[in-house]
Amino acid sequence: MLIYKKRKTMNAKKMNFIYVGALLLISNIVGAQEYKTKLMPKDSSLIYINGEGTFLHLGKQDGANFNLATTIQSGFQFNQLDSTNGKTNSNRLSLNMVRVSFTASGLRDKVSLGIVNDFTGTSGILEGWVGISVLNNHGKLILGQKQTNTNNRLAMADERYSSVMAQSIAGTSNDGIVYGGLMQNFVGATREGGIFFETNFDFNKCRIYPSVSITTGKGQNFFSTQSGPGFKYGGRIDVMPMGDFKKNGAYVADDIYRESKPKLAIGVAGSYNVQANSPIGSANGGVVGIYKGGVASDANYRKLVADAIFKCNGFAVVGEYINGTIAGKDLYTNASSKTELTTQVASSMYNMGSAFNAQGSYINPSGWAFNLRFAHITPENYIATSLVHNQSWYTAGVNKYLSGNAMKIGLNVNYVDDNNSAIHKKTLIGNLAIQLIF
Amino acid sequence: MRKKMALFAIVGFLLGNNIMAQEIDSSMVASGRVHLLRLQKSYTLGDGLLIRSSVGSVTFNQSLQTLYAVTSANNFNTTSSEFTINRARLNVKGDIFDKRVTMTFRINYPGTYQSTTTGTRSFNPELEEALIQYSPNATHVFNIGLRADYIDTREIRIEGEDNGFIGRSATSLAFDAIFDYGVRYIGTYHIGGKQILRPYLSLTTGDGRAGLMNNYGGLKYGIRLDYLPFDEFTNGGEARMEDIAREPTPKLVIGAVCSIDKGATSAYGTNGGRYLYGDAGQNIVLPDYTKCILDYLFKYRGFYSMGSLVATSAAVPTSIAGSYKLSGAFTPFSGLSTHQVDSTVRSYLNLGTGYNIQAGYLFKSDWSFGLRYAYLNNDTYSAAFANSNRNYSFIVTKYLSGNNLKIQAEVDKYDLKSSLQSVNNECTYWGQVMICVNL
Numbered sequence: 001m002l003i004y005k006k007r008k009t010m011n012a013k014k015m016n017f018i019y020v021g022a023l024l025l026i027s028n029i030v031g032a033q034e035y036k037t038k039l040m041p042k043d044s045s046l047i048y049i050n051g052e053g054t055f056l057h058l059g060k061q062d063g064a065n066f067n068l069a070t071t072i073q074s075g076f077q078f079n080q081l082d083s084t085n086g087k088t089n090s091n092r093l094s095l096n097m098v099r100v101s102f103t104a105s106g107l108r109d110k111v112s113l114g115i116v117n118d119f120t121g122t123s124g125i126l127e128g129w130v131g132i133s134v135l136n137n138h139g140k141l142i143l144g145q146k147q148t149n150t151n152n153r154l155a156m157a158d159e160r161y162s163s164v165m166a167q168s169i170a171g172t173s174n175d176g177i178v179y180g181g182l183m184q185n186f187v188g189a190t191r192e193g194g195i196f197f198e199t200n201f202d203f204n205k206c207r208i209y210p211s212v213s214i215t216t217g218k219g220q221n222f223f224s225t226q227s228g229p230g231f232k233y234g235g236r237i238d239v240m241p242m243g244d245f246k247k248n249g250a251y252v253a254d255d256i257y258r259e260s261k262p263k264l265a266i267g268v269a270g271s272y273n274v275q276a277n278s279p280i281g282s283a284n285g286g287v288v289g290i291y292k293g294g295v296a297s298d299a300n301y302r303k304l305v306a307d308a309i310f311k312c313n314g315f316a317v318v319g320e321y322i323n324g325t326i327a328g329k330d331l332y333t334n335a336s337s338k339t340e341l342t343t344q345v346a347s348s349m350y351n352m353g354s355a356f357n358a359q360g361s362y363i364n365p366s367g368w369a370f371n372l373r374f375a376h377i378t379p380e381n382y383i384a385t386s387l388v389h390n391q392s393w394y395t396a397g398v399n400k401y402l403s404g405n406a407m408k409i410g411l412n413v414n415y416v417d418d419n420n421s422a423i424h425k426k427t428l429i430g431n432l433a434i435q436l437i438f
Numbered sequence: 439m440r441k442k443m444a445l446f447a448i449v450g451f452l453l454g455n456n457i458m459a460q461e462i463d464s465s466m467v468a469s470g471r472v473h474l475l476r477l478q479k480s481y482t483l484g485d486g487l488l489i490r491s492s493v494g495s496v497t498f499n500q501s502l503q504t505l506y507a508v509t510s511a512n513n514f515n516t517t518s519s520e521f522t523i524n525r526a527r528l529n530v531k532g533d534i535f536d537k538r539v540t541m542t543f544r545i546n547y548p549g550t551y552q553s554t555t556t557g558t559r560s561f562n563p564e565l566e567e568a569l570i571q572y573s574p575n576a577t578h579v580f581n582i583g584l585r586a587d588y589i590d591t592r593e594i595r596i597e598g599e600d601n602g603f604i605g606r607s608a609t610s611l612a613f614d615a616i617f618d619y620g621v622r623y624i625g626t627y628h629i630g631g632k633q634i635l636r637p638y639l640s641l642t643t644g645d646g647r648a649g650l651m652n653n654y655g656g657l658k659y660g661i662r663l664d665y666l667p668f669d670e671f672t673n674g675g676e677a678r679m680e681d682i683a684r685e686p687t688p689k690l691v692i693g694a695v696c697s698i699d700k701g702a703t704s705a706y707g708t709n710g711g712r713y714l715y716g717d718a719g720q721n722i723v724l725p726d727y728t729k730c731i732l733d734y735l736f737k738y739r740g741f742y743s744m745g746s747l748v749a750t751s752a753a754v755p756t757s758i759a760g761s762y763k764l765s766g767a768f769t770p771f772s773g774l775s776t777h778q779v780d781s782t783v784r785s786y787l788n789l790g791t792g793y794n795i796q797a798g799y800l801f802k803s804d805w806s807f808g809l810r811y812a813y814l815n816n817d818t819y820s821a822a823f824a825n826s827n828r829n830y831s832f833i834v835t836k837y838l839s840g841n842n843l844k845i846q847a848e849v850d851k852y853d854l855k856s857s858l859q860s861v862n863n864e865c866t867y868w869g870q871v872m873i874c875v876n877l
Contacts, residue, residue, distance in 0.1 A: 046475040048491045054475065070530050070543050072568045074582040076621075092653045093619050093643050095584060098543070098568040100530075119545065119565035120650060169651055403493065403534055404471040434582060436541040436570050438496050438532035 051405025051437050053101070064106035071160050073097035075167055075433035082426040095120055096167040096433055097159060109133065114146065121170025123221050127191055139199040145220055147171075148192040149211045150234035150271035152320040153307040154180040154357070155187045156251055163253035163361055163371050164397050165410035165433035171220060175429060177414060180357040181375035181393040186303060186324045188282025189219035192232070209238040217273040217301075219282040230274030230298070232281060236305075238267040250309055254361045254369045255316040256405060262312040269305040272327075276301035279351045279387055280324070287349045290341055291332045299326040299341065301350060314363045323354040325380060348385035353378050359395070367401035371412075382421070389420040408435045484842030484876045486529070494534035500877045501527045501599050507870040512862045523548045524872060525598050527566070542569045542585070563647055566617055579624040584647065588622065588638040589660030589697045590614035591746040591794070592733040595677055600841045602679030602742075602798055604848045604872045608812040608829040609794035613729060613748045615707030618642040618658070619650060632669035638662040644699035644727075645710020654711040655701025655724045664693040671737060679744065680800050680808070681737040682840050688738040695731035702727035702752070705821050706788040713786045714762040717755075725783055726753045740806075743797040750790065754783045781819040789820035796831075804837040826852035826866065842876040 044058045053069025075096040081088045098119040105112040116127035129144025147156055159168050159178055166177035171191045176184025194215030201208055216222050217232030238250065242264050246257035250265040273281035281301040290297050307320040331341040346352065354377070361371035373395035379388040397412030410433050418425040473491035486499030503524035510517040530543040544567035569583035586594050593601075593610040606614070620642025627635045643649035644658030668690055670676070672683035676691055701724035704712040717723045733746040758779055760770035771779050792815065798808030810831040814824035833848040850868040 046477075046489065048473045048475045048489075048493070048496075050471040050473075050493065054489065054496065070532070070541070072541055072543060072570055072583060074568070074570055091657070093621070093641075093649075093657070094653070095565075095568050095619060095650050098565060100543070119562060119568070122562045124545075124562060124564055406493075406534060407539065434570055436532070436534075436539070438494075438530070438541055 050403045053438060064104060066102070066104045069101045069437055071097055071099045071101070071435065071437045073160075073165065073433055073435035075165065075431055077167065077432075078428075078430040080428040082428075084423055092167075094167050096165065097435070099126070099160070110137070112140075114144075118170045120168070121172075123170065125221070126171050129196075134197075135199075138201075139197060142196040142198065143194075145191050145193040145222075146196065147190055148194075148215055148234070149196065149198075149213050149236040150232070150269045150303060150305065151187050151190060152180050152183045152269075152305050152322050152357070153251060153265075153267060153309060153318065154178075154253060154320065155183065155190050157253065158248065158251070160435070160437060161248075161252040161254075161256065161405065163359075163369065163399065164373065164395060164412050164414075164431075165399070165408070165435065166412070166429075166431045175414075177395075177412070177429070177431065180320055181373055181395065181414070182355045182377040182391055182416075183320055183322055183357050183375065185351050185353075185355055185377055185388055186280055186322045188278070188280040191220040192216060192218075192282070193220065193222045194232070205241075205243055207240040207244045209236075209240075211236050217276055217281050218278065218284040222284070230276065230300070232271050232273040232276075234269065234271030234303075236267060236269035238265050240265045245311065249311060253309075253316060253318055253359065254363050254371065254399065255311040255314050256363060256369075256401060258314050258363070258365070259311045260313065262310070264308065264310045266308045267306070269303075271303045273301040273303070275299070276326075276350070279349065289333055289349070291335045291337065292328075292330055294335050294337060296335075297328075297331065299328040299331055299346060299350065301326055314365070315360070316362075317360045318357070320357040321354065322356075324351050326350050326352060344381045344383050347379060347381045347383060348387060351387050352380040353388040354380070357393075363399075363401070369399040369401065371395070371397045371399070373397075373414075384422050389418055391419065392417045406437055409433070410435075482842075483839045486877065494532060494537070496530065496532045499529040499531070501525060501529070501875065503598070503872055503874045505604065505870060505872045507868060509866060509868045511866045513864070514867070515862060524604070527599075529567075538573050540571045540573075542567050542571070542583075544568075565647065565650070577626055580622070581624075582621045584617060584619045584650070586616050587618045587620075587640055587642060587660070588624070588662050589640045589658075589695050589729075589731075590616060591695075591731055591748060592691075592693060592735055592744060593746065593794070596679050597677070599874060599876050600678040602806070602808050602835065603796075603810060603831055603833050604846055604870045607746075607794040607796070607810060607831075608814055608826065608852070609746055609748055609792040612788055612792055612814055612823045613706055613750060615644075615646050617647050618644070618707065619647075620658070632667070634666040634670065636664040636666065638664070640697070643710060644702060644707055646704065646708035648704070648708070648712070649710035652711065654703040654714065655699070655722075658697060658699040658707065660695065660697030662693055662695040664691050666691045675737055676735065678841060679742065680798055680806055680835070681740050681742045682800065682837065683737075684740045684800070684802075685737045686739070688736070690734065690736045692734045693732070695729070695733070697729050699727040699729075701725075702787065705786060705823070706750070713783075715758045715783060716760055716762065716768055717757040718759045720760070720768050723755050723758050725755065725758075725787065727787060728752070740800040740802070741797070742799075743795075745793065745795040747793045748791065750788060752784060752787050752789055754780045756780075758783060784817070784819035786821055788816070788823045790814065790816035790824060792824070798833075800837070806833075806835045806837065808833045808835070825855055825858055827855050828853040841874070844874050846870075846872045846874070848872075 047055050056066040058064045073096040077092045079090045100117040103114040110133045112131040114129050117124050118126035127146050129142050129146045131140045131142040134141045162178045164177050168178050172189050192215040196213040198211040212235040215232045245263045249257050275298040277298045278286040302325045304323045310317045326346050333339045357375040359373035363369035375393035377391045379386050394415045399410040401408050412431050414429040416427040475489045475491045478488040486497045488497045505522045505524040508519040526547040533540040545564045546566050549564035567585045569585045571581035573579045591610050593606050594614050623639040625637045629635050640660040642658045643653045671689045675683045703710050729750045731748050735744045794812040796810035800806040812829040814827045816824040829852045831850045835846045837844045848870045852866045
């Protein structure tokens with residue numbers, strides 16, 4: 001039997017269900033009218049959930065639901081770079097995250113919206129999207145800027161629940177610590193503007209979340225006409241053979257909700273970025289020197305992702321693989337079309353290669369969590385100017401969750417061995433951070 | 439009991455349908471994560487929207503200051519005027535763990551995007567506060583995050599909404615970094631009788647809000663020592679300029695501050711990354727910037743007086759051999775002597791002295807009058823921050839609901855240095871009217 005359930009999008013997921021939830025799911029059990037008369041709260045209501053903010057329900061019939069959550073994460077980072085000039089130490093005090101998230105739904109959940117402000121970057125807006133239920137509530141069509149569905153699992157996670165706490169600047173990371181370490185080489189901006197379609201259903205106790213998207217292919221905060229004709233076309237499917245996770249647990253590295261039964265999610269995602277003009281296809285500009293038919297052009301950027309997460313009784317294991325390649329015919333490095341673009345030359349324009357990330361964690365019932373991570377990246381081709389180098393990454397961290405997820409204190413140590421043949425760099429990064437969510 | 443039953447009823451409802459059974463499961467309820475919220479019953483202007491639960495509270499507070507100003511720099515031969523949103527601030531404050539842990543978040547909407555130089559050095563100045571604070575007891579307070587710092591002049595200890603004048607004094611504008619990110623400690627020690635000693639320790643980026651995305655240079659270390667001989671001010675009056683509480687007995691706080699920014703990259707700490715220097719090998723080398731302050735605040739029966747004395751100095755490394763342009767390119771100081779390099783670096787720092795003294799009286803009719811005089815003097819080798827070196831202000835305020843609703847009218851006269859004066863340009867006059875509302 002196919003049973004539709006409200007898609008637990010990264011931003012809406014903590015929202016609509018508090019009072020009304022997905023009406024259609026319930027309509028499988030009781031009729032909509034019966035639901036309204038029997039289950040709707042009598043009056044407007046206001047509750048607070050530790051670590052998830054304030055939830056407001058207004059009205060009796062087609063009432064509206066709102067969620068407001070404010071997050072501050074303060075951090076301190078120690079960085080030691082060991083390179084040809086010896087060891088260089090540096091420290092940084094930073095606001096790792098300053099975020100106000102407002103999500104809402106109305107008209108029996110037929111319309112939902114999200115506005116997420118992040119004040120760590122130059123623009124205060126991180127997400128802005130409107131979702132409309134379609135196909136008789138069996139799917140959701142979303143237009144706007146939100147987390148793209150074509151990145152690796154941890155780059156689709158809500159940074160507030162990251163198991164390895166570190167700085168993110170308006171949904172991006174300089175070092176990748178938050179988004180899966182070396183996977184960052186193929187991620188860039190985690191938000192994109194575009195149109196998204198999401199659905200989900202059960203198939204023999206197996207929950208399946210498919211989604212597709214057409215986005216700018218140029219990252220986030222695109223407030224004007226995009227340059228170049230190419231969009232990014234992508235899709236993702238998540239299969240959960242042991243049933244669904246608690247809340248958004250499939251996208252939270254630590255088992256903070258403590259799954260009482262084993263849960264597994266396996267995901268595959270792919271994207272094809274037509275004429276990507278940035279190295280990962282997540283920004284606007286940065287690639288020059290490619291010609292097609294004598295006219296400046298860009299290569300198409302392909303990205304393939306496979307990942308999995310397993311959780312049970314506080315244990316969690318995450319595995320991620322990502323591969324970035326380029327495609328395109330008749331591409332040259334000069335306007336006279338004499339020198340063909342090779343993958344070697346392209347490797348200094350685009351991030352080409354593959355990376356994997358494996359990490360595991362355990363959280364005990366009192367909220368102490370311990371995690372380990374290993375990540376590795378391999379270039380597709382390597383020349384001295386290639387953007388992707390052979391690198392290995394090791395992380396060990398500890399978090400203390402207090403009052404649910406309302407307060408979190410984390411410490412992590414990361415060692416990155418960048419085995420670039422020209423310059424062998426070893427970087428040690430330590431992060432200490434504290435986070436509050438209201 | 440009624441609250442518990444209501445919570446039980448709601449949780450029962452939540453668990454009564456499948457979606458909730460998943461989203462708020464029994465373990466979540468058992469762990470006490472779901473709490474009913476209630477609005478504060480009473481409200482007085484300025485209280486904000488306060489919602490409480492059994493674990494803590496959250497307050498949303500909006501303030502607005504709208505301003506009309508007219509100015510003339512040539513003895514009223516010509517004038518110009520402006521309508522301005524002086525401040526429009528949203529504050530969110532939350533507390534948990536019996537108020538021992540608090541969070542403060544504040545944005546000021548009129549903040550506009552600024553680029554100190556280029557690229558990643560740009561920043562968004564709408565964010566003014568993002569702070570997590572821990573108070574294990576009444577004696578000790580620790581906080582980490584962004585806020586107006588304690589190691590600036592006493593004026594900065596007073597929020598813009600609680601200021602007795604429309605703007606801050608010229609002394610404050612010349613030397614106070616105001617917002618910075620860092621770790622701080624505040625202690626309150628009762629040292630006999632009604633005497634209180636309150637030390638503040640501060641470790642910050644020294645870059646202001648421009649340093650939120652990237653730190654430049656070393657850190658800024660600061661200490662403030664406040665002495666209150668006659669006990670605490672009434673109703674937090676230490677952080678409000680005028681004596682609205684009408685102190686029945688004299689109240690005084692005297693403070694001494696010293697800070698050193700190891701590796702300063704802006705004129706006085708607001709705009710980190712703006713000025714970067716390098717040695718012959720183009721390694722970053724930066725001056726150290728030291729600031730010392732003496733200040734006081736006195737209140738008694740509607741009268742208040744406040745003053746600050748500031749002195750700054752810098753230590754410029756002799757190894758500086760060039761500067762970084764806004765583009766990031768290194769430009770050597772070719773042909774400059776050591777002394778010329780030193781004076782060039784100093785010409786981008788606010789170096790010198792300044793003082794500000796002001797007083798006001800609040801009548802029982804809620805009308806108040808205030809006077810302010812500020813004086814600035816820049817060193818020979820310094821940024822030109824003291825061109826208007828004598829500044830006079832007079833203000834009339836009508837308080838309609840304390841600092842939460844007030845109307846202010848202010849006139850100012852900023853005298854140019856005598857060396858800069860000309861026949862029609864001796865000073866600048868300002869006339870300003872402002873309405874301040876704090877919801």
